[in-house]
Amino acid sequence: MLNDLEVALESEGEQTNAVLDNLIRNFSTPQRIALTQEEENCLLHGERFAHYHDGFRLACWHFGFGPEVVLAHGWNGRGANLWRFVNPLVSAGFSVTVFDGPAHGESKGSRTSPVHFADALRTLCGYLGPVHTI
Template sequence: MPSEQERLSGAEKNFHPTAMGTLVSWTFGVGPRVVLVHGWSSRAAHMLGFVDPLLAAGYSVTLFDGPAHGEATGERASVVHMGEALLALTREWEPVHGVLAHSVGSAAALWAFHRGLSVHASVHLGGPVSLSVMVRQLAIGVGLDQAGTAAFEKWVEGFIGHPLAALDLEILKDGLRHPGLIVHDPEDDTVPFSAADTLHRNWPQSELIRAGGLGHRRLLRDPAMIGLCSDFIATAGSREMTRVNAGGEA
């Protein structure tokens, strides 16, 4: 089996100067573009399992290293930084057929949809839906008291340049105007399953799959789940394109 670097060497590699630093992308194949978005402390190569099934379905596939991850430069990373990076890149690549995102990359995609990114379908693997909840959980995890938690929340808001509430689903759900697939292990010990359930309940065009036994990261390596997600991008995206071309709302 080829290594990650060997596999990436077969793609078109590009460098993208942005406000978040220089991002690095790899594109395989030709056809409608599907963008893969990695999670926290990860990199583009961790999404490689989805490339071949999407290529076989007739799509081109683009992966990128987000700000301060992998080969990308930059000294700051957050959901907002990743979301803005996704927005900046997809403006170069328009139109984008679909997005497939993992963990924090999923939350970044929700931010990008809210900020104007339009796709025909998206897949969300083990993703959180509320920055407020994430920050409070982290504060509790490190033992901060009420005053310490409030100070931490204020620091995070300064770091991302937005109120925490701007990254909560109540605000972000206005960007969910396309079919979506949500995949989450009920026993995920990194992002609670309640996040997936909340996203599904607030997204009329979504489907929810309980991926028992796959945890938070094995979602990216399970052949059956990879095939299912790739099929969703192809079938849901094709239905959406047909609907839009027939005169429905985009």
Template sequence: MTPPTALGPPQDAHADGHLAAARHAFSTPERIAPTADERAALAAAEQAPLRHEGHKLARWTLGSGPRVVLVHGWNSRGSHLLGFAQPLVAAGFSVTLFDLPGHGDSGGHAASVVHAGRALRAVVADLGEVHGVIGHSMGSAAALLAFAHGLAVRRSVHLAGPSSLTPMVKGLARAQGLGPADAAAFAGWVERFIGTPIASVDLERLQHGLRHPGLIVHDPEDRTVPFAASEALHAAWTGSRLEPVSGLGHRRLLTDAGVIARSVAFVAEGLRP
């Protein structure tokens, strides 16, 4: 995989408005500030930022024991997964949260699932051995990409995540009203931006990394990431468990007590001999 030439936002003043909007939507996340409660919860857990591809990655660690890394989604931040942290710490784990490139307190202005996957691998390389990963939305997809490029864990949890990039790119093109020619131009731009063919981030090319047990949680009524993405992931992953939930949509998974409890219990099962 060839790294993109730059992580900054794309510049094309002559692009058609819809095409420019698609490029922006794909590459430029909204930077979300933490709440006062989130900042207070992480105040004593902050670590020195990790330098990665010319920018800093903000990160925090709580507790002690086998390591679990939490990976947030698009237009989010690590602190949005704090609901999982204290139950994991109580179960005997240490928990590392971090902000992906272009998100939260981390540097950069643009990102993608490919950038997120590389950032996750960099964080884990700096930490050492990791017991498990819990990823939401794009964070789940970033974990799939990291597993395919050598990241080994004992357990992972995937919350409402896309499993292939091709349908996401096509869906974004449709949402932005792109015709066939502009959709093809957009796909070509995406490949230049991420530095790899879109198909290389599809499930067929990633499933060889799925060597450990996985828990997949998704609401069939999710309007952001289709439930079919998790069905496809489950079908391709022999060691996976798919658990549909109801009434939680795309983001309320992160604060639902039942989802949190099931996720922590599943990760903890990996500690048994």
């Protein structure tokens, strides 16, 4: 891919635009990976809710009672990937919220960016109220 970019930058016009469009599309389109059985079982015990950010629905799940902990997954991930943290945190007296970031998991959208993801996390935390930790 880097070699394609070097060639495109040496030329002008449509070839450059096509390569840059391809790079942007590849960088901004996360893969949706299916839930494992453990992840599915975890989500069954949570209270599902939706949070809307920039007109897109984010899939969210809430567990337990106490100071709020929000778990944020990585690129190509989903909130359920963090299932191993949920029960220990709830057992320790925390509320836990997991969510699928924009264009990830069950959330809407097909493209996103780290900046958009972070902004969605910020608005989710604002919706939840005081957050103990992320």
